[in-house]
Amino acid sequence: MDERYNPAEIEPKWQKRWADSGAFSVSEDKSAEKFYLLEMFPYPSGRIHMGHVRNYSIGDVLARHMRMRGKRVLHPIGWDAFGMPAENAAIERGRHPAEWTYDNIAQMREQLKKLGLSYDWSREIATCDPSYYRHEQAVFIAMLERGLAYRKHALANWCDHCATVLANEQVEDGKCWRCGNVVVQKAMAQWFLRVTQYAEELLAGLDTLAGRWPDEVREMQRNWIGKSFGAEVRFPLEAIDIPGKQPSALSGEREIAVFTTRPDTLYGVTFMSIAAEHPLALELAQGTEREAEVRAFAEKIQLEHKVKKGADAGDKRGVFTGRYCIHPLTGSKVPIWIANFVLMDYGTGAVMAVPAHDERDFEFAKAYGLPVQVVIQPAGRALAGAQLTAAYTDPGVMTNSGVFDGVPSEEGKRKVTEKLVAENKGRATTSFRLRDWLVSRQRYWGCPIPVVHCETDGIVPVPTQDLPVALPLDVTITGVGGSPLAKVDSFVNVTCPKCGRPARRETDTFDTFVESSWYYDRFTTPRHEGAPVEPNEAREWLPVDFYIGGKEHAVMHLLYARFWQRAMIDLGFLPKDTPREPFSRLLTQGMVCKEFYSRTAEDNPAHKLYFYPEETELRDDGVRVLKADGNEVFVGNVVKMSKTKRNIVDPDEIIGEYGGDTARVFMLFAAPPEGQVDWTTAGVEGAHRFLQRVWRLVRDRLPQIASVAAYKSVGELSLAAAEVRRATHRTIQRVTFDLGERYQPNTAIAALMELMNAISAFKGETADDHAVVREGIETLLVLLSPFAPHVADELFEHMGGKGTLLHHAWPKLDESALHEATVEVPVQINGKVRARITVAKDASEEVVLAAAKANERIAAELSGKTLKKAIYVAGKIVTLVIG
């Protein structure tokens, strides 16, 4: 065998062998337990980056491990191939999005193959392929028919100059990223999916994932869904006479409903706040002398809401409508205000204001001199409305609340609600923060929404047999002048499927989160034609047993997928008994980070320029400068590698210099999967050195062990040889536990390094010694193969092995090898280690304690003191407490 470890030679050799022999395809042995392992599929941006290397290395180690443990493993890969970057490339470089995307896929596929990832490439899918998205269109039509999909007006970022809709990330500082024009909010008819219908179930489902999904992710989803318990309370409008109007038109039967989580504070209501968009906002002031003022204010606030969506919580502004409603329990008059901070799309768009016990209401009351009425008293203090400097929002005892005085606030919530129900003035209810999912995008490179707009029949779904609605490829993409699809006459002009008259096709496309909401289903039967999945295969494989991806998808992708899966089941696209949670176990891996280099642009102080590491160099005095001009660059924090910050390391450089195995081992060893990895070249060299040492170990020992068989538990071993055997089996135990139970490749690699060190240090002489070394090295290679598959297969072959270790059984633990006759036990006195004694492993507590006391050092410490307590933790430690 070669003197030197040469990954450039052995890696392509094994990649070819694996491909030729179909080593990665799914096993046909149906008796084996299934294991569906999936990593979040990549967007084909052009090149893979270190984050991908990390994500896919973690997945591959687990996939290979599971296979070797005898599981029937499904480990597929594909491409999240629709999306905006393809359109940007078209605009900037004049390349067609399809061509750009498929080129990128080809490049990235080669890069992934260089890492030796064990994907079943025969199942590869790209979501931009009509054979994929046609099924998504079918599901959408079913949703539309069941009312799960609907259309309504919503605001979108709009650039007048480019005549196009912009995504949030294309809006920089409120301006269009391309032309710098001010972005406005334009109301357009948009498509929504009724995620809120599943809000309750999506929330409850999170509990079933306890211990299997990270708590952090479950908590984020919980907050996103945002369920609040409370009451809906109805405040009737006060009757007034407006000349020319029916007295009852704005009173009596009319009312304002509010949602509150604090019905216990109902008696503290001093005014009512409604959203500027509230249907009653303008109507209330109509015909009064305040009408003009109110209208102007409401319009101004509505405009503000449109321009700065989700802007900072700040100033509280409002206007009195001049009208009142009636407090449902006290009957007193409550002034109705329009307030800028009330959201129309949460609750009822109206809020009962209790300034004494709500921070926002307090600020508003202070700004407009409205009364503050304390109705909850904390224990041991007496609050007075006029003296309050901040709202009191904690629990307390109800006061100034009629029959409820003295009732604790928590109990009061229930009691007040009961009274409202009894008097038919309100009801107990819940409210969700979760909004329906806006899925339409006014973009070209996406899945067409399969409906037709007909003047006679309105919205008509495309008949299933006419699917797919294929995205036309003969378009020119300019980035201005609206949706490119709208300009393709052959696409737009259709006949109505219902009445046969001329109609227009929908030109919006889906949000790309739609494709990623069900790709894991499709992987079970990627070539099935009649439906999204073939039910028997779906039943066989679903759910995904182990899902690995970045934390950045904690809410959106993972929530949408959980929704879509339930919809697929309920609509009959998946068998009824399909588990409703699509991902049984989730591992969120940390980011790969590196410092970045930047400067402020000379022509625009708001614009930052970023430089690739190779454009800079470190001067002798430690200052980093730009090679081009020799001047200093700003050295930024260690942040996530990204194209925009240009702080990327191309995996091909690492693979080219050190090989794919090294890239994998470095990424896996650097940190536990959840942690962040800061890139250092030093770490890469360390990983490479480890593989080189393994290579040399095999090379050096091969002459001695080539013709012996691995040790088989016969014969007396020397102490040193028994030690090596113990190390071997201890390593089997550790690596199996680290991969199978803890999913921690980093500590497993540390264990392998220790085993290698132990074998290297052992110079065997007898036949038994060689047999033990052989067993150790074979075990090392088998255990190493999930991490560094090429070099492990190559070395195993030199040892006389056949085929790939991926099909080799995982090593079996020999408990007897772990056995030790004696153990060294530390002896503590009052918590400090004062001596170490060697005792028989199974010695009784009495014997060990006697031995400890007999120890010279311990005896000296004990003399003249009273022994208060003596504890022996078997095999671990002796603790003596003296006074």
Place this chain on the structure above:
RNA sequence: GCCGGGAUGGCGGAAUGGCAUACGCAGGCGACUUAAAAUCGCUCGCCUUAAUCGGCAUGCGGGUUCGAGUCCCGCUCCCGGCACCA
């Protein structure tokens, strides 16, 4: 502001309530070499010491325990998410 997560040598990190600092990186010393690289061996928390002995150390302050990096209470700082959600 609210909700999560974290803090261990020069660095990345390890440690079912039981010997803190495994494994690796960087550093120091040595061997091999004409020399260097590579490789191999030794060393490597801090203070004290000639060396031992000893003392101090897991962000800070308390507590539970024979025993706490780990469990509990109160802080500080860092990271992430949400952000007028009634």
